[in-house]
Amino acid sequence: MFGTTEMLILVAVLLALVFSGVHIAVSLCVAAMLGIYLMTGDMAVVASFVGSTAYEAIRDYVFAVIPLFMLMGEFLAKCGAARDMFALINHVTRVVPGRLAVATVLSNAVFAFVTGVSIAAAAAFSKIAYPEMKRHGYEQRFALGCIAGSACLGMLIPPSVLMIVWAVLTELSIGDLFLAGILPGFLLVALYITYILGVAITRPEVVGEISKQVAAHNAAAGAPAAASGNDAPALGFAMVSTLLVMALVAGTLGGIWLGFFTPTEGAGVGATAALVLAVVKGLRARQIAEVVMSVGTTLAPLLLLLVTAQLYSRVLTMTGFTRATQETLLGSGLGPAGILVLMVLIWFVLGCIIDSISILLLTVPIFVPIAMAVGYDPLAFAIIGIIAVETGLLTPPFGLLVFTVKAAIPNENINVGQIFAGSVPYWIALLTCIACLAVFPEIATYLPKLMKAL
Numbered sequence: 001m002f003g004t005t006e007m008l009i010l011v012a013v014l015l016a017l018v019f020s021g022v023h024i025a026v027s028l029c030v031a032a033m034l035g036i037y038l039m040t041g042d043m044a045v046v047a048s049f050v051g052s053t054a055y056e057a058i059r060d061y062v063f064a065v066i067p068l069f070m071l072m073g074e075f076l077a078k079c080g081a082a083r084d085m086f087a088l089i090n091h092v093t094r095v096v097p098g099r100l101a102v103a104t105v106l107s108n109a110v111f112a113f114v115t116g117v118s119i120a121a122a123a124a125f126s127k128i129a130y131p132e133m134k135r136h137g138y139e140q141r142f143a144l145g146c147i148a149g150s151a152c153l154g155m156l157i158p159p160s161v162l163m164i165v166w167a168v169l170t171e172l173s174i175g176d177l178f179l180a181g182i183l184p185g186f187l188l189v190a191l192y193i194t195y196i197l198g199v200a201i202t203r204p205e206v207v208g209e210i211s212k213q214v215a216a217h218n219a220a221a222g223a224p225a226a227a228s229g230n231d232a233p234a235l236g237f238a239m240v241s242t243l244l245v246m247a248l249v250a251g252t253l254g255g256i257w258l259g260f261f262t263p264t265e266g267a268g269v270g271a272t273a274a275l276v277l278a279v280v281k282g283l284r285a286r287q288i289a290e291v292v293m294s295v296g297t298t299l300a301p302l303l304l305l306l307v308t309a310q311l312y313s314r315v316l317t318m319t320g321f322t323r324a325t326q327e328t329l330l331g332s333g334l335g336p337a338g339i340l341v342l343m344v345l346i347w348f349v350l351g352c353i354i355d356s357i358s359i360l361l362l363t364v365p366i367f368v369p370i371a372m373a374v375g376y377d378p379l380a381f382a383i384i385g386i387i388a389v390e391t392g393l394l395t396p397p398f399g400l401l402v403f404t405v406k407a408a409i410p411n412e413n414i415n416v417g418q419i420f421a422g423s424v425p426y427w428i429a430l431l432t433c434i435a436c437l438a439v440f441p442e443i444a445t446y447l448p449k450l451m452k453a454l
Helices: 004-019 024-040 043-058 061-078 081-092 099-112 118-135 140-155 161-170 174-180 182-202 212-220 235-257 263-280 285-319 321-330 335-351 356-373 378-392 400-408 416-439 442-453
Strands: none
Touching: 004 024, 004 285, 004 321, 024 043, 024 285, 024 356, 043 285, 061 081, 061 118, 061 161, 061 235, 061 263, 061 285, 081 099, 081 118, 081 235, 099 118, 099 140, 099 182, 099 235, 118 140, 118 400, 140 161, 140 182, 140 378, 140 400, 140 416, 161 174, 161 285, 161 356, 161 378, 174 182, 174 235, 174 378, 174 442, 182 378, 182 416, 182 442, 235 263, 263 285, 285 321, 285 356, 321 335, 321 356, 335 356, 335 378, 335 416, 356 378, 378 416, 378 442, 400 416, 416 442
């Protein structure tokens, strides 16, 4: 019999290991092994349990989705797809107030259909969009806050690594979860752009308003008022490149949603097509090898994390911890809304300290059964959870997206506090999106239901 004391010991050991800096995979494995040992008192049973769980986890066909989608995103990012998208969208939105910030948000939304990793988007657009904003006189805090905030779209718009991990942990359909993220992603884009347009109209100096005197001085000196950057690709080339990328994404995701192939097969098609496109755009053998090595280095610890997470999840179920937590929260009188707020707060706190995937591995096995028990739709709750985790990446004092942006521009005279301040409106937009999904879960469930009806 596994009592309350043993449950508390199990959780305390896990948290102590995580917060003392032990790798999350090691922490999960040690806590799970401790739980089995406390239940059986036999190390042979512990070893057998760990071995069988690891074997069952790794042999799952769906695990191949993660490296293949990561390869697709890396190939397209390496060959300059993000720069081409930004150049094209920047040109198309040239009459829009605050166009560079709007172009950054829209480019992140499009790039999210390719990469699925917000940290990668933050690093890429710090180097692509920020120099242009700086050249046009954008306020530093506003520009960098826009880059950090819009990078969150990378994990919400499919194909998203967080969605794949969530689907693996909960046995949800990956295709349905991809569909569920589209409308919330567009809602978030609309909220971001509304804020940017409001700032551009009410405070034009923030988005590079140049006084007549400065403009006259530049004209007298022979300098253009607003340079577009010597290294920007030609518009026609950028348009062809972007259309090819969008066709690739539409073919890959559309094939999954329409049932032409499974998510794993679709990811394989996408990775192969991305490799062909990257080679056509000039990617060489050495760069291809770098992409494969980069994905491998990221993937190896991720697969280890997923194995130990499944081990941890099974132990939680066997020990009754999940059931006990559920009964405690349901009996607390908080109600569905109060329980959701508590979960979101926990995600915020964890998002300040550890990476997104680790947060899901720690919390999803506990939170999902509770959410289902109080009546939340599994797809809507998944999107709420993913947005909440991403919101944590913008939350002081350790928001990882903000530190990623700062690290990408080491020579700029700006501190992380100013970037956090610039990110606050985007943080509020993320919270607004969570609230909308909690009240109107149909925002997430509409497209999956529509696709099934067809």
